[in-house]
Amino acid sequence: MTALRVLAAMSGGVDSATAAARAADAGHDVTGVHLALSENPKSFRTGARGCCTLEDARDARRAADVIGIPFYVWDMAERFRQDVVDDFVAEYAAGRTPNPCLRCNEKIKFAAVLDRALALGFDAVCTGHYASVEDGVLHRAADSGKDQSYVLAVLTPRQLSRAMFPLGGTPKEQVRAEAARRGLAVAGKPDSHDVCFIADGDTRGFLARRLGPAPGTIVDADGTVIGEHDGTYGFTVGQRRGLRVGRPAADGKPRYVLDIEPVTRTVTVGPAGELDVTQITARRPVWTGCPPPERPLDCAVQLRAHGEVHACTAWLDGGVLHIRLRAPARGVAKGQAAVLYDGRRVLGSGTIAGTSPTARLPAAP
Numbered sequence: 001m002t003a004l005r006v007l008a009a010m011s012g013g014v015d016s017a018t019a020a021a022r023a024a025d026a027g028h029d030v031t032g033v034h035l036a037l038s039e040n041p042k043s044f045r046t047g048a049r050g051c052c053t054l055e056d057a058r059d060a061r062r063a064a065d066v067i068g069i070p071f072y073v074w075d076m077a078e079r080f081r082q083d084v085v086d087d088f089v090a091e092y093a094a095g096r097t098p099n100p101c102l103r104c105n106e107k108i109k110f111a112a113v114l115d116r117a118l119a120l121g122f123d124a125v126c127t128g129h130y131a132s133v134e135d136g137v138l139h140r141a142a143d144s145g146k147d148q149s150y151v152l153a154v155l156t157p158r159q160l161s162r163a164m165f166p167l168g169g170t171p172k173e174q175v176r177a178e179a180a181r182r183g184l185a186v187a188g189k190p191d192s193h194d195v196c197f198i199a200d201g202d203t204r205g206f207l208a209r210r211l212g213p214a215p216g217t218i219v220d221a222d223g224t225v226i227g228e229h230d231g232t233y234g235f236t237v238g239q240r241r242g243l244r245v246g247r248p249a250a251d252g253k254p255r256y257v258l259d260i261e262p263v264t265r266t267v268t269v270g271p272a273g274e275l276d277v278t279q280i281t282a283r284r285p286v287w288t289g290c291p292p293p294e295r296p297l298d299c300a301v302q303l304r305a306h307g308e309v310h311a312c313t314a315w316l317d318g319g320v321l322h323i324r325l326r327a328p329a330r331g332v333a334k335g336q337a338a339v340l341y342d343g344r345r346v347l348g349s350g351t352i353a354g355t356s357p358t359a360r361l362p363a364a365p
Helices: 014-025 054-067 077-093 100-119 157-161 172-181 203-211
Strands: 005-009 029-036 071-075 124-126 131-134 137-140 216-220 225-229 256-261 266-270 276-287 297-302 309-317 320-330 337-342 345-356
Touching: 005 014, 005 100, 014 029, 014 054, 014 124, 014 172, 029 054, 029 100, 054 071, 077 100, 077 203, 100 124, 100 157, 276 337, 309 337, 320 337, 320 345
Parallel strands: 005 029, 005 124, 029 071, 216 266
Antiparallel strands: 131 137, 137 345, 216 225, 256 266, 276 320, 276 345, 297 309, 297 337, 309 320, 337 345
């Protein structure tokens, strides 16, 4: 195997540290880098609930010292704010539900970082993501519970050709055991959770501070006004808790958010059955595992991170990806990714722009 100059993105967690160690063991010339993503790191989550804090930077540096590789910190705070945080706020303001980890992978780790790495003479970027690249194509990880191919499916073939995911074939518990054997102090560090740039975990409060009050109405599926809200950005399709409606449903069953209309500031709620969709449209398609299809594909689709997989038929029409599910899926939110799979292999992805419970899409060609 040819030795490569590898830039290892080290978040301060066990996965990225072990991935960097494996790359070094494989004979590559590895340099560690930690991304400083906050203009005020203390405002980001700490301990088990963060991935971009001062504590994480120190953990990454200690891991690099144990591995015996050079280590640097790159300031990406402004780019992260523009491409991830501002995008997160804008998407909620538009009535969509974004995935900031997916956007961070797309815009930061495999755009800004990769571009800088290549300019500096590196051959590849190594991360601790649970996925694998086989013959240039993204595949699911061996550990299905930790698989992160969904949040990597926005990467282009060019980016994947320069990506290295050393953990793709290893279960998480074995990674922790290996880290302990290597003497990495992060071996027992808990995984990060939730949105790293919302320090207190209160997404609704974070958005309210950014967007301000935008009061509107909550209506039942038949259009009857049953409550009020302070901003549509506080809701997502499929949400059940925190609706604050003034009266119970006629059938006594829980209500769920069915639709969000930011222009009229209207949130529509109704019974769980109204969440079922069989038709999905997605924009900005990226084809990582096959050329753009010229005819319908029978495949599978995943509609949110760690969500279930649905059998479907997918096709392109005028640059828009259309997906018809074999059986209804519940609570599909605009702004999330629709990722197409053929078994373990990622075919492509798109950003969900619309859904329908019935066959309102054009017929598959």
